[in-house]
Amino acid sequence: MTQVLRIEFLDLSRYISSPNYALIKLHGSINWGREISNGPAALMTAPHTYNHQRLIDEVQQLDISDQYRLVNNCPMWREDSCFVFPAIAIPLENKDAFVCPSTHEDHLRKLIPNVDKIITVGWRAMETKFLSLLTGALPHRGVPTMIVSGSHDGAKETHVNLARCVRQVAELGYLLPPTLLDSGFSGLILRERDKLNQFLRLKIK
Numbered sequence: 001m002t003q004v005l006r007i008e009f010l011d012l013s014r015y016i017s018s019p020n021y022a023l024i025k026l027h028g029s030i031n032w033g034r035e036i037s038n039g040p041a042a043l044m045t046a047p048h049t050y051n052h053q054r055l056i057d058e059v060q061q062l063d064i065s066d067q068y069r070l071v072n073n074c075p076m077w078r079e080d081s082c083f084v085f086p087a088i089a090i091p092l093e094n095k096d097a098f099v100c101p102s103t104h105e106d107h108l109r110k111l112i113p114n115v116d117k118i119i120t121v122g123w124r125a126m127e128t129k130f131l132s133l134l135t136g137a138l139p140h141r142g143v144p145t146m147i148v149s150g151s152h153d154g155a156k157e158t159h160v161n162l163a164r165c166v167r168q169v170a171e172l173g174y175l176l177p178p179t180l181l182d183s184g185f186s187g188l189i190l191r192e193r194d195k196l197n198q199f200l201r202l203k204i205k
Contacts (some may be wrong), residue, residue, distance in 0.1 A: 035065045047078075052075040071084055122149060
């Protein structure tokens with residue numbers, strides 16, 4: 001997005017401030033941190049004794065806030081004068097919480113009613129919270145889907161999972177079968193570009 005669209009992600013607001021594009025990472029990012037608002041006494045009185053490993057060891061004693069910030073340091077543990085903890089979700093099938101600024105989640109909720117196509121890449125559609133959000137906010141009409149996976153069986157599994165939870169995907173499936181591609185993301189860009197362009201230009205009344 002930086003190279004092609006010239007969008008610079010200099011702070012978290014830039015992810016959703018473009019009038020034409022939004023990048024919403026519901027499960028966090030490797031360069032996002034959540035500010036630590038409180039913790040063991042030593043964290044306040046002797047901050048120089050801390051590093052990223054000590055924060056990990058004492059995570060149960062940390063008060064990790066919902067204030068997010070971009071972090072430039074690696075390994076992550078302190079940014080400017082603020083202690084931070086990585087804001088990224090463990091990859092579990094049934095994630096029950098989003099790890100992103102509330103403004104990003106709110107922006108997504110505003111955008112979903114305008115969605116007219118869905119493309120998934122390497123996703124199994126197993127996250128109940130997101131699927132519930134999707135089916136509740138999508139417009140009340142069928143939504144064409146393109147599912148890109150590393151295998152045909154994987155693409156079929158994703159469609160079954162998606163259609164089971166999102167009625168707008170299931171409703172259109174009988175009239176317009178989903179586009180299933182087993183080429184993976186690289187294959188989509190390198191070999192299936194015509195199919196991608198055709199799908200993006202598809203008009204559904």
